[in-house]
Amino acid sequence: DFDGDTVSGDMTLYAHWTLNSYTVTFDPNGGSFSGSEVTVEHGQTVAEPTEPTRVGYAFEGWYVDPADETGEWDFDGDTVSGDMTLYAHWTLNSYTVTFDPNGGSFSGSEVTVEHGQTIAEPTEPTRVGYAFEGWFVDPADETGEWDFDAAPVVEDMTLYAHWTNRDTGGTDDSDSPDADSGNDADHQADEPGSPTGASATASVKLNGVTAEVSVTEEVTAEGQRYIRLTFTSEQLREVLVSDTPEIVIAVEGPDPAVKAIFPAQPFLQTWRVRPDARLSLSVNGNGLQIPFEAFGELEEEATLTATIAQVAAADRIDSADAARVLGNPIFFALNSGDRTIEGSGPDRYLRRTIALSTPVNPDEASVVRIDASGELHFVPAVFAGGQAKLYVLHDGLYAVIRSSVSFTDMQSHWAEADVRLLANKRIVTGRPNGGFAPDEPITRAEFASLLVRSLGLWEEGHASTFTDVAANDWYADAIGAAQRSGLIGGYEDGTFRPDAKITREQVATMIARAMEFVGKAPQADAGALESFVDVADISDWAAEAAAWLFEAGIVKGMNDTVFAPAADASRAQSVVMLRRMLQYIQFIAPFSE
Secondary structure, three states, X not given: OOOOOXXXXXXXXXXXXXXXXXXXXXXXXXXXXXXXXXXXXXXXXXXXXXXXXXXXXXXXXXXXXXXXXXXXXXXXXXXXXXXXXXXXXEEEOEEEEEEEOOOOEOOOOOEEEEOOOOOOOOOOOEOOOEEEEEEEOOOOOOOOEOOOOOOOOOOOEEEEEEEEEOOOOOEEOOOOOOOXXXXXXXXXXXXXXXXXXEEEEXXXXXXXXXXXXXXXXXXXXOOOEEEEEEOOHHHHHHHHOOOOOEEEEEEOOOOOEEEEEEXXXXXXXXXXXXXXXXXXXXXXXXXXXXXXXXXXXXOOOOEEEEEEEEOOHHHOOOHHHHOOEEEEEEEEEEEEOOEEOOOOHHHOOEEEEEEOOXXXXXXXXXXXXXXXXXXEEEEOEEEEOOEEEEEEOOOEEEEEEEOOOOOOOXXXXXXXXXXXXXHXXXXXXXOOOOOOOOOOEOEHHHHHHHHHHHOOOOOOOOOOOOOOOOOOOOOHHHHHHHHHXXXXXXXXXXXXXXXXXXXXXXXXXXXXXXXXXXXXXXXXXXXXOOOOOOHHHOOHHHHHHHHHHHHHOOOOOOOOOOOOOOOEOEHHHHHHHHHXXXXXXXXXXOOOO
16 A cells, blocks of 8 residues: 555565456448447457348458458457457349240340349340240249339349240240140140241241241250251252352351251252252351262152251360350251261361351360260361361361460470460370470370371270270270271281380371371372482381371471481470371461461
């Protein structure tokens, strides 16, 4: 007691302390909060309270300032050193509004809108044989039409198109199991492959002249809807009597999936007098071309069906690959009943086109085939005039993708650009360590696999007859496809020797066979290789191929005087020769400037 106590000798007085307690207040900052302020001792953390709520907003966290986004409180690490207020921060919710055409076709897409805002009314969908009523919140309930001028969006939602059948005047709500318009055609929509709705007509271009063709709808077993365009023999004959060897049919409109139905007879009759005649069909810029010769084995009364349809990438491939797809994958098919129409001989590659929505860099863009398991495979293609021009061997699903591949050991390598190009095309791959190993020798199996991929050959299910290639070897399908296509021959003892290193003259022979396969083998002077001092070392079976490819600039010497036919080919050399081959036969474009 400093006022009453007296000192009687030397002494020490000790300070005593009481730990401060502070009040932490939680301000919901526009929201609602069921908690209250808490008391906490100096230097202690504070327990995180229950989250506040606010209609139309997502809670971000508690902050030391009502507006500053940099001061979020860390309840696990931050300590209290005084009375304080923590403020809730909020993010205004955004919602997705999806438009379901409910049996029709719609060229628009989903939209994103902030909480409480209205949305703009999209373009009207279309449906053959039906009149559009409006957009509704339920696929069948007629009382919930959406008011685009006044109704606010407060959650993710789907708006459904409603339709009135033009023939009966009744409504049709395709997603409702109880919907019944009294029209038998509506019930046929549940039968896979059957026409649905009322028949109508649509305008198409036949060699630039507008024509009206019959239109119906079709739904497949998988639920895919198609517009069926049926052409008559008379319509085709009117065009085929002209001097042009090509019939060009152009379809434009909002429908992304079209089947065109043709009688075979006019094509067959024209082909017999015009062997060079061909058909070109395009749907919104996506097209197929085929010579009439491919119809040669059909009966006169046969019917042809050409299919061109957009498919959502996310439905067929994984998300990583889907992100690389430019636009939508396109499904192409041409058949007569159960018979698929394909090319043969020099015309085995058929032309397809995919419309490009944006310009592409041909060094990074590639066309791929999407197989049944979602795997992507290179397809020969060049990019020009706003289109990808494909060369395909079979019907299927095709897409344009963009890639940018690099390898850890290719920087400043003389073959860097070639390897990167073919890696972007999904023809070559690297080692597990991220490198490419460009200077290592390449095996016969590895090169055969690269050659098969370069030609866009289908590897699935092609067993080889070689005694040293087992069905479960990683290269078995590729070697089978190469043997079936005449690219490889093997040894007299029935082996292929897949793990043996491949020589430069063996590479030249395989490439020459590949060029013959596509009908673009070069011709050469027999003395083309006389400038090489080791020309006599080239095996007789490889001499012609080596001369061909040297004249074409595809295979070069090790230097100006040495060809080195028996030297092992490296991985880099093989890629460069394949790149030159692909550009020579116009399966890829030259390097972009």
